[in-house]
Amino acid sequence: MRLTLRPQTRPSIDGRADEGRWAYRSDLDGLRAVAILLVVTYHVWFGRVSGGVDVFLMLSAFFLTRGFVRRMAGPTPVRPVRHLVGIFRRLLPAAAVTLTGVLALAWLAYPPTAWRAIWDQTWASLAYLQNWALAADAVDYYARTEIPSPLQHFWSMSVQGQAFVLWVGLLALCQLIVRRRGLSPDRVVAAVFGVVFAMSFLHSVVRTAAAQEMAYFDTGARLWEFAAGSLLVVALPHVRVNAVARAVVGWVGLGGLLVLGAVLDVRGGFPGFLALWPVLCAAAIVVSGSGDDGGRGPARVLSSRPLQAVGRDAYALYLVHWPILVTFQVVNDRVEVGLVGGAAIIALSLLLARAVTWAVDRPVRAWRRTDSSPLVPLAVVAVAVSVVALPLGAWQVSTWVKDRAIEAQAVRNNPGAGVLRDPSLAEIPADAELLPVPTLLDDEWTQLENPCAGRWSVDTETLFGTCFETARTARAGFTIAVIGDSHAQQITGALLPVAEENGWGVVSLIKGGCSMGLTEPGMDERCDAWREEAIELVERVVPDAVMTVVTRSDAGEDDEVLRPGIELFVDRMGDAGIPVLAVRDNPRFAFDMYGCVIAADDALDCATPRAASLADENPALVLERPGVDLLDLTPWICPDDLCVGVIGNVAVYRDDNHLTRTYARTLAPSLAEQLPSRLG
Structure with missing residues (x-):
């Protein structure tokens, strides 16, 4: 027709x-x-x-x-x-x-x-x-x-x-x-x-x-x-x-x-x-x-x-x-x-x-206007895309090759906190590159590999995307749950090597900005609901221990304090028969520590006294009781009472308050020494 x-x-x-x-x-x-x-x-x-x-x-x-x-x-x-x-x-x-x-x-x-x-x-x-x-x-x-x-x-x-x-x-x-x-x-x-x-x-x-x-x-x-x-x-x-x-x-x-x-x-x-x-x-x-x-x-x-x-x-x-x-x-x-x-x-x-x-x-x-062929616009689009894609791709590939070469030498050139335990490791080649490299800084968060499953499965929108576990958790005879905000998450980096060595399972229940201080304001109103559901999940499963950060440091004039309401969390864990590994917070700064150390001629130019962020005495001491063990990594973060940005050719911080995953892993031996012998 x-x-x-x-x-x-x-x-x-x-x-x-x-x-x-x-x-x-x-x-x-x-x-x-x-x-x-x-x-x-x-x-x-x-x-x-x-x-x-x-x-x-x-x-x-x-x-x-x-x-x-x-x-x-x-x-x-x-x-x-x-x-x-x-x-x-x-x-x-x-x-x-x-x-x-x-x-x-x-x-x-x-x-x-x-x-x-x-x-x-x-x-x-x-x-x-x-x-x-x-x-x-x-x-x-x-x-x-x-x-x-x-x-x-x-x-x-x-x-x-x-x-x-x-x-x-x-x-x-x-x-x-x-x-x-x-x-x-x-x-x-x-x-x-x-x-x-x-x-x-x-x-x-x-x-x-x-x-x-x-x-x-x-x-x-x-x-x-x-x-x-x-x-x-x-x-x-x-x-x-x-x-x-x-x-x-x-x-x-x-x-x-x-x-x-x-x-x-x-x-x-x-x-x-x-x-x-x-x-x-x-x-x-x-x-x-x-x-x-x-x-x-x-x-x-x-x-x-x-x-x-x-x-x-x-x-x-x-x-x-x-x-x-x-x-x-x-x-x-x-x-x-x-x-x-x-x-x-x-x-x-x-x-x-x-x-x-x-x-x-x-x-x-x-x-x-001078060439009406339909191939003209296609040619223009192809050339325009190539003008960007070719140099960008070349830059990324060359940087990736360089970064991997640096990481391959990490054991010899980047011992991190190991230099504080073994001074012989301090003999680092003068041309050794700092880790983590700037272009991989976004990867410096510790993230467990698998979403929670089995006993730890979550079926609520509130907890969805915040619960993860290691591959061995389901068959492990001993499990530690790390719960809280990004500061609890970063300590997971120090725990993982210890867990791998002992065959432990690790579960992380993490939401940025939401600590376990049950009366502490969060980043938004959703923190209260998330805290309660996360705690109820832990109480239902009953892991062998929970780990969380119990103090909060400050980059200003205020002293380090206990997280508001953290005692209520500790009491609930005690009532459920779950031991608590209470971690002291790390120092915070009023500036980007990583940005400072890569821009400075001498990393010591970025150092600050420990007292500028942490209290003279650990505020968490008041929590000490049976079933609560205090963990304090300050000596390996601020050696000689000076909080520095680089230790053992590893950047300690990724920003103004979070430890890099690379440095956190080098803290594993120091963390293992403080864990109670009854664990595992």
């Missing part, structure tokens, strides 16, 4: 308004300029976000939908796959140049501790998945956040890329329905994206209220902003207001957009319903300029030559400004950039944006 297409008249109340939505809109280029200037200004000087990104999200869907709707029922419909490849042909080259530039900056100016995160985020940004990587870090207690990511701003590009894939698919479906059923493109698009708007907006409000940090990067919580742009395309022909009203609507929209960042803390409440503000403001400006406003609306200002110039480079400016800002902060070791520094950052960003547009974006556009 042959399908015959008949020319269709698009329903319109005002023919001029309908025709106007297809015309080139210089005022929208100006709106993009205003949005990017708000983004850059608020990032540089105020450390806040402005809502400008929300404008970009809506406008991107507006332009994409407009192109589809215009051709849906005509003789030359949009080819979805080719159109999608063309979108990324347009986006990827400038993004690839930016990513490669960030890699060069990282190699030249960033500490090696930041390299691995930048590598991972470069891959995520290249794959348009950066928003999900940042969402994971936002709720990750263990993520290092000393240095802001120079690629953090790629979250919105990732959301946009994911939305483009979905939008092209949905618009292709709309096009198919229109051409097979002879329906109005406007009505089909309005129905489809009306549903998307409603579902996404509801999800956004609920998600933002429950977990705002996750919602901020959640694509599903942002789709309604794209849907608003699509709905605006089909609504424009039906907007009938006089010139004065158009002008008023436009100025109100522009004014609302300009004051948004100053009035609302966008970071704390977005996206949610608050994101309606910038979306509606942008929509008001689009509506205002879509018809005759008598020259009294903002369209004339937005079409001015300066804003047109900035709008032309808006995409490149968004890409380059954030890495320049973060690099300035890293090089100068300060967050505030000041008036002069901020002006210099913006000026440099404008210059680089112009260069990227001229040298990258414009030639790619020109190539596409």
Whole structure:
């Protein structure tokens, strides 16, 4: 059966308004300029976000939908796959140049501790998945956040890329329905994206209220902003207001957009319903300029030559400004950039944006116009990906080879706490590298290999993902459960070699920020529920002993103290007949100890007196009773009452308060000496 297409008249109340939505809109280029200037200004000087990104999200869907709707029922419909490849042909080259530039900056100016995160985020940004990587870090207690990511701003590009894939698919479906059923493109698009708007907006409000940090990067919580742009395309022909009203609507929209960042803390409440503000403001400006406003609306200002110039480079400016800002902060070791520094950052960003547009974006556009072959966009995408992937992959592989060579010499070159027990081990080659190496610092958490099973199985959401055990636990005749927060987790590193030697099983019940101080505030309200369920699991299974950290040190002026409510925990274990191995906390610092030692000429420059963090007498002594054994590793962490960052060519700390897994394992003999002889 042959399908015959008949020319269709698009329903319109005002023919001029309908025709106007297809015309080139210089005022929208100006709106993009205003949005990017708000983004850059608020990032540089105020450390806040402005809502400008929300404008970009809506406008991107507006332009994409407009192109589809215009051709849906005509003789030359949009080819979805080719159109999608063309979108990324347009986006990827400038993004690839930016990513490669960030890699060069990282190699030249960033500490090696930041390299691995930048590598991972470069891959995520290249794959348009950066928003999900940042969402994971936002709720990750263990993520290092000393240095802001120079690629953090790629979250919105990732959301946009994911939305483009979905939008092209949905618009292709709309096009198919229109051409097979002879329906109005406007009505089909309005129905489809009306549903998307409603579902996404509801999800956004609920998600933002429950977990705002996750919602901020959640694509599903942002789709309604794209849907608003699509709905605006089909609504424009039906907007009938006089010139004065158009002008008023436009100025109100522009004014609302300009004051948004100053009035609302966008970071704390977005996206949610608050994101309606910038979306509606942008929509008001689009509506205002879509018809005759008598020259009294903002369209004339937005079409001015300066804003047109900035709008032309808006995409490149968004890409380059954030890495320049973060690099300035890293090089100068300060967050505030000041008036002069901020002006210099913006000026440099404008210059680089112009260069990227001229040298990258414009030639790619020109190539596409002179060669219509479908292979052109594929070639551009392939080259752009290669420009990033090849140097990044080479850097990672070469670093991996070097790191493994260093680790292979660890027994001879990195004895750690062993030098305090055997001075002969202190004869370390002068060229021996420090362990752990910076690029493997994120691996310095002790994590048991298997999720809890058998007697230790967990069936509640609260405990899920927090209970792990060693491979031999199920068949071991003796089991120790380590329970508590990240400071209990790090001591597991010292326990494991002892357990391996004796054939013991080890179970870890760990949740970051949630100690066993039963009246101690946790990192969130979920700690209380987690503590109770974890303790009930231990009471039900009755291991041969539990180990936890019972004191808390301080990097400030406060003295080391018992964890509030730790006596209640010890009493419950006593009532259940479970011996307690009560570990004293390690020192904490007001600075990143690992960062200090790798930057200092002499690691002793980073040392602090033991008394600056720990009490003169172990506060846990009051807990001493039958069934409670005190473990204090302070002499092997702060020898001679000096807390140093390096012992036996091993970094003691991975940050400002957590021991490295590498050093914790070298503490095993000292821990074994303090364990009561009745164990095992």
